[in-house]
Amino acid sequence: MFLESLQNFHTAMGREEWVARWRKLGDAHRLAGELSLKKGAFEEATQACLCALTSFEVARRLLDEDDPQFGELSTRIEEAIDVFGSSQARKLQLVDISGCDQTEFPAYYLPGTGQDSCAPAVICISKEDETGVTLLARLLPVVIDRNVSVLVVSHADVSNHVPAKSEMPLSCCLDYLSVQHEIDDSRIGVYGEGLSAVLATDFAVSDRRVAAAVCDGGLWNWARTLASVSWLATNQDVMDEDAASARRLRLVRQLRCPVLVVAGGRGIVSVSEATTLLADCAAGRIDLELLVSRMARTPMGDIENFVPSDDFIFGWMEHKLAHSSAT
Template sequence: MFIGNLEDMFGATGRQNWVSRWTNIGDAHCLVGELNSKKGASAEAAEAWLCALTAFEVARRLVDKDDPEGKEVSAKVETGIQRLESSLDHQLERISIPCYDQTELLAYYLPAGGPDLCAPAVICISREEEPGATLLGRLLPVVIGRGMSVLVVAHDDLSNHWRGQSDMLLSCCLDYLSLRPDVDAARIGIYGEGMSAALATHFAVFDNRVAAAVCDGGAWNSVRVNASVKWITGHAEPVDEGAFSARRLRLLRQLNCPVLVVAGGRGIVSVSEAIKLKADCLGARTDLELTIPPMSRTTVGEIENFLSSDDSIFGWLERKLHTRNPCCAGRQGKSRGHR
């Protein structure tokens, strides 16, 4: 309701006032959570802390990029996660995933339930310059209760390597999930935010065990190549669209899993480019869908309704992963390798 009425609200008060107001709302929910926790009402405490995390995310979205208050709000998110842990039915884990050359990748893991559940799982990659804890804090209210586990990693921990190494690191994440008894290896998806959407596309092509991908569908690579050709040739006129359509099609045909592309908003795929992808995939027999985050136009710019967008994304993942092979097939899927 708040985000849906931002157009009217910003006319009456400034961005900073709304940051303070939503930070205070988050603090109030934390207090309610603590009181319920002391009374032994763990379910009510968890609900309050989840509300606090959502309120802090609203404040974080409203704060100016260079405002030091942004770091304070991010710190509150991490504290809120720690408070929530004591009230969860299943333990939130901070894990270190062993990778090649004795390197390790730090991640958060939230299981869907008990060790015998054998549920689907999603590898979630934060946007650039965003800690994994920040993404986790935003997603916890969305994923809890959906019957899927999530493994959250930071973009910067992957992007510091060349692309092939990033794919190998993500394969290590998938290996880790596949070996867990509470995860169905045949139902593991990938979700990338911002530039991580491009990483998710390349990984879905690299490792054929990926069962569903929320990614850019190769759009970023297509736009980047197009810009490079224009820069090298010095021609400002449009490059042959047929050639770039064929290039997009080659990549789309390598994606052997359902794909969801988030267009517009804070993502890297424009709506126009996403529509071109959708048109190309019709002839490629690729299961590709588009979702466009609702945006509110205000006097301080557009603000994305992340609540509605996240619900749409994980609703899609839930449908795609829950309709994949049953768990018995997942045990067989452990032997499948990557390209």
Template sequence: MTAFEVARRLVDEEDPQSGDVLAKIEASIQTFGALEQKVEQAQIASSDQTDFLAYFVPVANRNGLAPAVICISREGETAATLLGRLLPTVVGRGISVLVVSHDDVSSRWRGQSKILLSGCLDYLLVRPDVDTTRIGIYGEGLSASLATDFAVSDRRVAAASCDGGLWNWTRTLASVGWMTRTADRSGEDVLSSRRLRLIRQLRCPVLVVAGGRNIVSAAEAIKLQADCTAARIDLEVAIPRIVRTPAGEIENFVTSDESIFGWLRHKLTRNLAP
């Protein structure tokens, strides 16, 4: 699965071979579903009657309840594409995952994305193998912003790998014409205060993934982390490594995924007995 993901990133999206790689990823997922740890197709229903399909990967051979993470793909990527990349990372980690497509849960009108993600959470809440007090959320690309908004709106989210509100924050700054690089120290204090006001709405531990293909700049994420450290807010920043190849720069998604899901597992299981 990792090799297929590397091939997908090396092939141009408009290249005919790109479709072949995606087809092989989906075929591999179907094969994986025949193994001991099955991949299940989940029908997600929401309160606005908008149903869609997702993938659920339960923890194999576990007695009792397991933590779970809602994973939202990057814009333009299917749930199968994200699942194909994450399978080698999540297997054996002791957490279940529910993988959904950005296109299925994003919306043009405010509030619907939260309704659709609430449907994902409701699906997990009724499963007999999920610990309902240990549900996290993870979003890639623009979905990192969706993950933030949902974690703010639903206090049942126990950990969030998201953008920490920085995407909406950046758009707000642009809309009012503020300059973030200012020599005025009082201006920096105002910016820090406003950043903290946003992050305090998140009542769970937060991991912000910045740089690379992510929507959050590393510099802004580091500023936010410094503010949160001073305010004793549980926020960490992860910056993916970039690998240089003859075909160009590729984000080292293997180490990045290991870091993200290692953090999620730690936050979702730290108060549980082994």
């Protein structure tokens, strides 16, 4: 509600004042969570921590990306996550994923709410300029009441490999989830943000076990293909729209699972590119959907309203992974 209301302001109170207000709000909720935890009131502690995490994320969104306060907010986020982890019966775990090249990298794992062995799971990859902890903090309020397990990894940990083998660490993540007793290994999806959306696409193409993907739908590779064609071709040889559509479909058909493309906001996919891809996929009867990020236009610049976007993404994941089980 706050982010939506910002577009009605014509004279901003000042970015720093808004950031300070939301940081103070987050601190108050985190303190309330700590006090509730000491009293043994675990549910109240959980809710307070979730409020703190969302408050800190709003403060982050109001900052310029190169603002030094990012580091300070990261510390506050980690402290709130520590309190959250102590308040949960189903513990948030920091686990080590063994890579196929004998290396290990960390990941955060939170089991779903159910006790059976048929729950879905999602591998979540942070943006290229964010840590796994940052993504985890934003997603916890979205996934806490859903019967879906999440494994959160950072872009840096899964992308620092030979390009041809960049999907291998993600396959190791899927291997880890597949042996967890509460997870149905036929219902594991992947979600990537920013350039990680490209990693999610490549992973879904290379590993047939992926049951649903929130990714770029091949548009990054398509843009590189188009740039190469334009560079090599003369003006008379420029690709017509029918040929372009056929090439886009050839790329996206490599994805053998339902796909959600998130366009706009701070992502790498433009709305116009995604809309064209959506039309091509509709004509080709390919299961691809589009989410356009909601933006609040403010005197401080455009700010992405992450709350409804995240809620839609995980609602879509739940629906598609449930359908995957039925199939």
